[in-house]
Amino acid sequence: MSNKVQAIDVPTPLVKKKILSPIVGLILLLKVVIIAYFGYMLVQAVQNNTVNFDSTFFLFILAGFFAQLIDGALGMAYGVSCTTLLLSLGISPKLASASVHTSEIFTTGVSGLSHIRFNNLDKKLFFKIVFTGVLGASLGAYLLSDLIDGAVIKPYISVYLVFLGGYLIYKAIRKNVEGKPKRKYAPVLALFGGLLDAIGGGGWGPIVTSNLLSQGHNPRKTIGTVNTAEFFVTYFATIVFIFVLGVQHLDIVLGLVIGGVLAAPIGAYVASKVNPKTLLILVGTLVVLTSIWSLINIFLK
Template identity: 45%
Template sequence: MLEEILLFMAIGFAAQMVDGAIGMAYGVTASSVMMSMGVPPSTASASVHVAEMFTTGASGFAHWRARNIRPELVWRLALPGMLGGALGAYLLTEIDGHIIQPFISIYLLAIGGLILWKALHPRLPRPDMAPNRVRALGVTGGFLDAIGGGGWGPMVASTLIGAGTTPRYAIGSTNLAEFFVTLTISATFVATIGLHLWPAILGLVLGGVIAAPFAAMVTQRLPDKPMMILVAVIIMLLSLRNLVEALDKMMG
């Protein structure tokens, strides 16, 4: 058990270093690695989301203290996101992992592509999103986050910033809303499949906590662009490998 905890501490450490450095991709990084190790999609997503409850809670509180949130934006994202997250988590537990894994790998591949695109293209400001579009974004982001084990940040924050929302409010509000979405997704997994990989969850949490101060230092010294490109390439390669393996199993 100690070896397993240490392994997932390393994964949690790496994922938190990524997230702390570029403000996103904890879930997709950890989920991509876990799935490449053979962990079923539902178990990977459940483990990552329970661990993320701690990181998103701390992050959301920090943004609230720093006044980086807009309350109306938080709730327009959080409430629909909780609904989408619960539906996504329930669907993931009802579908055989071997069937859904290729689709999840494609989704994670697309998220990697989104991060890469974001790194290579400047943001073009546009008018603020209408409230109904924000709610639709919340539902979609929550659903896909639960299905893929991550992706809320890259999808929601990127869309808001691209739509003209002030970056500090987009990132802060997305982070605080993510806590409520993650809490709902975790509760859905507990109620349906339970939690079996406690060593994995403990390792992810410990690794993330240890990495947090180092990630903050990396943020100060490393430019965003090369870090985002590196993370995007790693996620895309892992997802591509998972997709090839899943398709081989289906065809074999």
């Protein structure tokens, strides 16, 4: 009879689950708080007949679905897509940004949890960008609410992103995207990404994701990490918006939330399966196209 003792290895997924559980727990806790608050606001709006569920409401659901599908898979474009839609309907930039960030609390939370589920998170990179990202977004929300016009700096950001997107495509074609990543400037990058995202109604993904990819980070891990950090960035920016502006256009927010929540797990799954080089080319192309479109709209006004 053999008396061999077999070594028992802890499964890798279990180890990862234990490491990531504080992030998951905090996301869930913050989501419960905000869901309770907006549930109360929705009940009040329905009772006062101040929320409108007409045919336009379903257009917001579709907009939220496709915007989050792109954002979850490529790490960007939710804010840009939704903000463009709201501005086209005559909503002011500050209220458009507030509405988009409010809806993103729900969509980015589901997206972040989905990316964690599909092992798309770089924990070290996450902690390097989340704190300064929150600081930048909170400051940007305050500045936009009270002091500055976000439209003034948009053209300069768009021009920068056109060149950055072109560089990403070049990098994907000419080099191996699995180069040694650089994290030295990630906190500063997140600070400016959060600041410009709040001021411009979108930009966290194009600015942070694109720059990190250009520094050699793995596309799948970068997209998952930036999307997960975006929940916290959006959450605290929205708190500032609510404190200064209150909650407006609840029907628009609800439509974007429903569509975005449905699409978030799909986007995260796509990001976990697509080839890194292909993913980088898609991100670069999306950055160039959305930035050029933004410039065209600016100059046509």
